[in-house]
Amino acid sequence: MSHADFLFELGTEELPPKSLITLSKALESSITKQLKDLGLAHGTVTPYATPRRLTVIIEALEVQQAERQESRRGPSVKAPEKAVLGFARSCNVALTDLTIVETDKGQYYEFDRQIKGSKTLELLAAVIHQALADLPIAKRMRWGSSRNEFVRPVQWFILSLGNELVNTQLFDLTNGHSSRGHRFHSEGAIIINSASSYAEQLRTQGHVIVSFNERKAMIRSQILEQAQQFNATAVIDEKLLDEVTGLVEWPVCLTGRFDKTFLEVPAQALISSMKEHQKYFHFVDSKGDILPLFLTVSNIISNDATKVIAGNERVIRPRLADAGFFFETDKKTTLESRNKALGKVVFQAKLGTVLDKTQRVAKLSSAIASLIGTDSALAARAATLSKADLNTDMVLEFSDLQGLMGHVYALNDGENPVVAAALEQHYWPKFAGDRLPESSIASAVAIADRLDTLVGLFGIGQPPTGSKDPYALRRATVGLLRIIIEQDLELNLSSLLDRSYALHKDLAIPLEKLRPQLLGFIFDRLRAYYEDQNVAIDIYLAVMQNKSNSPLDFDRRVQAVSEFVKLDTAPALSASNKRVGNILGKNGRGNNAFNRSLLKESAEVVLADSLENVMQNNLVVIAQGNYHSALQGLAQLAKPLDQFFSEIMVMSDDDSLKNNRLALLAELEVELGRVADISLLAH
Structure with missing residues (x-):
């Protein structure tokens, strides 16, 4: 059977950079799955993704489905004649066209027919329409007067098999061999000669690197080269690297400077300002201290790169100045004095304000601290101040600094260093594999904070359902278990749940019903925890049959x-x-x-x-x-x-x-x- 290369390119306005790889993988997956279901074999599949296009190239795709034999088993030969005739009619044949086959249950009627395969060119339009409908797009948009919807306006497309175009329209656009290159470095249409020449034509004629991974590798290499030039170490955030790769079609890395006076601001605040607002990378010295440098990834090759750098330096200056202003202003007010305002911030409508939560957590933290043999007064103090930085200008501007700024401001207020550190560390671990709190005080607050949220939300009848987990309770539970197990804390969850429940007011679910439900949820999370450690599932199930309410005891048994x-x-x-x-x-x-x-x-x-x-x-x-x-x-x-x-x-x-x-x-x-x-x- 003959083969031909398949090419599909969808050209759009700039796609969301954080979603680019997800969309590319979903498009590739849907197309290849449909081709498999259609019985069409093929060679290598290559997806491409840039800010302005999603592309899939498939080598050596069969140009026609193979003929196939279809067999339908009918009623027994002993069945009433009416049933046999009905089966023949459903197959659109006469009774004489049916065959009789021997089975282990006796003789049965069967209909066999040869089905001729369809031409692939006639099947591809439906495949692409379905693949685009399958894309995980949270919110689709319309443009112009059209009723079409997509993540961004679609400008052109190519759908071909070999040199032949598929006879179809997408988003009211006509199929063709014409693509477009870089928005600034390319002029006019680029006529794609074949799927095999696609990537090279866009590189040479369109000034576009269509491979996401190639662009990502180019950016990483350029960042490291720039770091070497400045005798610095580049800090490459992988999520940021993916995002900027999704922003450019021809990456050019440039390094600029900012005023050293800004280094008086906490480093993480500078990093957040550069990363979140400007998509800049930062550098550190041999000691790990941030340097007054930043790296931006440009999408153009400038005749005078110094002007591009100067422009970015002008942009970053007010951003960092804002951070410096927020920092100096925040330090004039103590964290403790900010707690009162938390009474106006709703944590959850049925669970009260953030101030209500901190008061509950403070009492529970004190009790937990006593149980694990640490200072209950310090734990209560840390819990009392744990959410105060939510009212600071710095955290209001840079939400990812929550906790860290509490640590900094607590030290500025003269708080106990262990208490100050707990304000940051009680949020740890934030994700799988993240570090744990470094002190028993921070651990007590971290456990209390998570238990308060779990008991409260389960108590008002809002546990996670299916894939919906708006309060990230599953992640919080795994963090809770990691702290208890990996820090050897002997705690009985049942009694802690009872303590936490007593601190809430008017929960809709009675304690007798909530306790087994929540304990079951918590210990179910251990399944994923042990799977990550390659512990066999039968071991987990064996221990579940004879578990206590102590996660540490459970782990010892495992x-x-x-x-x-x-x-x-x-x-x-x-x-x-x-x-x-x-x-x-x-x-x-x-x-x-x-x-x-x-x-x-x-x-x-x-x-x-x-x-x-x-x-x-x-x-x-x-x-x-x-x-x-x-x-x-x-x-x-x-x-x-x-x-x-x-x-x-x-x-x-x-x-x-x-x-x-x-x-x-x-x-x-x-x-x-x-x-x-x-x-x-x-x-």
């Missing part, structure tokens, strides 16, 4: 089971435990308590003795939380259990023997499951 499954005896013990559970499930647990004097056979005596040793050992090690030793000790039960099931008939005709053996197995099952339900472990 770690112990992870070591237990490496034992040679683990598969046999797991299988035996499952067998014990099946026997007890079908026959009960015996009418009376286990009685050693009723033991008759050596195999059951040996098992009872081994079980007694394990029970004695577990009384000590489990009380110490030493689950590793408890599970390792189960190994001595493997051989006696195997012998027991080989030699002993549990369901004896003698009721006293039967009930006693069932009672023995019941005690055994309890002991095997003290740490986790090992019957759930994969063999």
Whole structure:
């Protein structure tokens, strides 16, 4: 079957840079999936994305579908004639055109037909229309008098297979071989000769680097070259790098300077001002201190780059001056005095103001601090000031500085350094893999803050649903669990939830209903936490069957089971435990308590003795939380259990023997499951 290269380019006004890669990947995915569903094989798929275009090139796409055999199974030959005739009519054939086939259930009517494949050129219009409809566009726009909608106005498109254009229209535009180059460095239309020449033609004739990854690599390389010229280290934020790559079609990096006096402003404030407003990269010296330099990525090649740099220097000066003004103004007012204004800021309509929240968190932080052996007064103080910087000019202008500016301003106010640091660190971790609070004070506030939000929102009936999680409760919960587990904090979540609930007023969901719901939600988050650590799901499920309300205790059990499954005896013990559970499930647990004097056979005596040793050992090690030793000790039960099931008939005709053996197995099952339900472990 013959093949041809496929080209689709959609030319638009400047696309949202933060969405560019998402749109490109979605377009590629939808097209290739549809082609697969159509049975059309192809070679390499190459997506391209620039601010003004989304492109997909597919090499060696089959130009026609292969013929295929379609078979439809009908009724049995024993079925009423009416049913058989109805099947024939549904296939648009006569009864004589049906065949009879042998199956394991008898003879059945079947209709087979050969279906001729369609030409790919006739299928591509529908593929592209569907692919564009599938794009994840949050808000579509209209332009001109057209009723068409897209993320940005569409200006041109190319849809071709080999040298042939697909006969279709998109957004009221006519298909053609004409593309457009760089907005400033290219003149007139560029006639694309073929899919294979597309990228090179746009590079040479249009001054456009169509490959997103190539432009990104160019920018990274230029940034590093500029850093070397200035004897500095470039700080390359990957999200910012992706964003500026989506802003330019021909990147040119230029470095400018700003006044050293601005270095008196906290570095993060300068960075936020440059990054958020101007999309600038910054540099640091060998000590990690910010330098009075910035790098901008231009979309043009200027005849006089110094003028472009000077223009950017003029732009950045008032931005940094604003940051400096905000900083100096904010320092004139203490954080504590700003708390009163939080009473006018609504946290959530049914949960009160931000001031109400800080007062609850302060009380809960104090209690948690006492439980983990740290200063409850300092924890309460940190919690009281934890949201005060929300009312500062700096945070109002640069929201990502929340917490950090609280730290800076608290030190300026003469607060305890540990308290000041907690104002920043109680927000940690902010994302997966982020750092944890560095002090127990900060950890107490971080836990209290997250618990208050969880209890409050669940208490008013607003838990996350499906993909909707407007308050990021899932992320907050994982952060809560990481702090407790990774910092070895022995805390009972059930009692903490009760404390937090008591601090709220008039929650709609009663505590008795909320407690199991919220505990279930929190421990369910541990599944993702352990998946990230490559802990097998059966280990998590085994521990879930016998968990306490302590995340740290849960983790100790998980770690112990992870070591237990490496034992040679683990598969046999797991299988035996499952067998014990099946026997007890079908026959009960015996009418009376286990009685050693009723033991008759050596195999059951040996098992009872081994079980007694394990029970004695577990009384000590489990009380110490030493689950590793408890599970390792189960190994001595493997051989006696195997012998027991080989030699002993549990369901004896003698009721006293039967009930006693069932009672023995019941005690055994309890002991095997003290740490986790090992019957759930994969063999």
